[in-house]
Amino acid sequence: MTFAEFLHQVGGMGRFQIIHTTLLTIPIVLMASHNLLQNFTAAIPGHHCQIRIDGNNTRYSNATLHLDSQDLLRVSIPMDRNQQPEKCHRFVSTQWQLLDPNATQPNGTQLATEPCREGWTYDRSIFTSTIITEWDLVCNLRRLRQMAQSIYMAGVLVGALVLSGLSDRTGRKAMLIWSFLQLAVMGTCTAFSPNYISYCIFRFLGGMALSGFGLSIACLIVEWIPTQFRTITVAISGFVYTLGQLLLAGLAYGIPDWRWLQLTVSLPFFLFLFYSWYVSLKSSLPGASAALFPCGC
Numbered sequence: 001m002t003f004a005e006f007l008h009q010v011g012g013m014g015r016f017q018i019i020h021t022t023l024l025t026i027p028i029v030l031m032a033s034h035n036l037l038q039n040f041t042a043a044i045p046g047h048h049c050q051i052r053i054d055g056n057n058t059r060y061s062n063a064t065l066h067l068d069s070q071d072l073l074r075v076s077i078p079m080d081r082n083q084q085p086e087k088c089h090r091f092v093s094t095q096w097q098l099l100d101p102n103a104t105q106p107n108g109t110q111l112a113t114e115p116c117r118e119g120w121t122y123d124r125s126i127f128t129s130t131i132i133t134e135w136d137l138v139c140n141l142r143r144l145r146q147m148a149q150s151i152y153m154a155g156v157l158v159g160a161l162v163l164s165g166l167s168d169r170t171g172r173k174a175m176l177i178w179s180f181l182q183l184a185v186m187g188t189c190t191a192f193s194p195n196y197i198s199y200c201i202f203r204f205l206g207g208m209a210l211s212g213f214g215l216s217i218a219c220l221i222v223e224w225i226p227t228q229f230r231t232i233t234v235a236i237s238g239f240v241y242t243l244g245q246l247l248l249a250g251l252a253y254g255i256p257d258w259r260w261l262q263l264t265v266s267l268p269f270f271l272f273l274f275y276s277w278y279v280s281l282k283s284s285l286p287g288a289s290a291a292l293f294p295c296g297c
Contacts, residue, residue: 023275029247031213032245032247033247037261040261042148045122048085049076049086049121051076051077052090073085078090088116089115089116090113092112092113092114115139115140127256144196147200148196148199155205158204159207163179164211167216179212186202187266190203190262221233
């Protein structure tokens with residue numbers, strides 16, 4: 001007799017399966033959050049070189065006392081083809097003549113420019129802090145943003161290859177508990193990363209853990225569900241993942257600091273760790289699950 005036939009014989013879908021599936025489905029909400037998290041924690045705000053004003057021209061030596069921010073940008077930062085401040089270059093010297101409305105304004109590309117040697121100024125009206133603004137991952141370093149996400153996805157791949165094999169040896173429940181612990185710790189460490197390299201390392205290890213509990217949850221749910229209910233159960237899990245994507249957007253809107261956002265989607269896994277131990281214990285007790293089937297209620 002197969003286990004599926006045994007489930008059908010003792011009553012099929014019962015209270016145990018409903019509670020078991022519900023508790024294992026809740027972490028899927030934050031699985032979506034971690035997969036898409038860098039869309040917000042690594043958002044690229046508007047930016048331009050820090051403004052440097054020189055007073056070589058005595059005619060405009062006191063001009064900075066009366067100029068607004070737009071005029072300061074005009075004399076310090078060249079404009080791109082969309083008439084927006086250049087993101088990666090500034091004028092070598094302050095172009096005071098651009099303030100004169102009667103003066104002929106040359107093309108910004110014809111004036112001497114230089115890279116942003118003293119850092120950038122960021123628009124913090126939407127995101128108060130991201131990994132981009134914290135470590136200046138713009139211009140020549142912009143590719144490091146994509147690299148960080150690639151490293152995370154590499155962790156997901158390695159986790160699927162390594163942890164799936166370990167779950168067959170050690171058991172899915174043990175791997176589920178370990179993966180929750182690893183993601184909770186690595187996600188929290190990511191929120192306190194002092195530099196870009198440590199951020200990538202923690203994200204890689206977090207990606208591995210995400211694969212570990214994702215595969216374990218899928219197997220644990222399907223193995224305890226009668227065959228005729230598996231399709232709807234898997235569909236519900238997919239809806240929960242979509243709900244997690246919507247939840248992340250709301251969290252990112254309310255938490256504009258990337259460290260706090262990272263911490264918000266990581267700390268709940270400590271809670272999942274504790275109740276997954278309870279779920280694992282109850283489902284492994286001899287006769288406990290059968291006692292919760294409809295015929296045994």
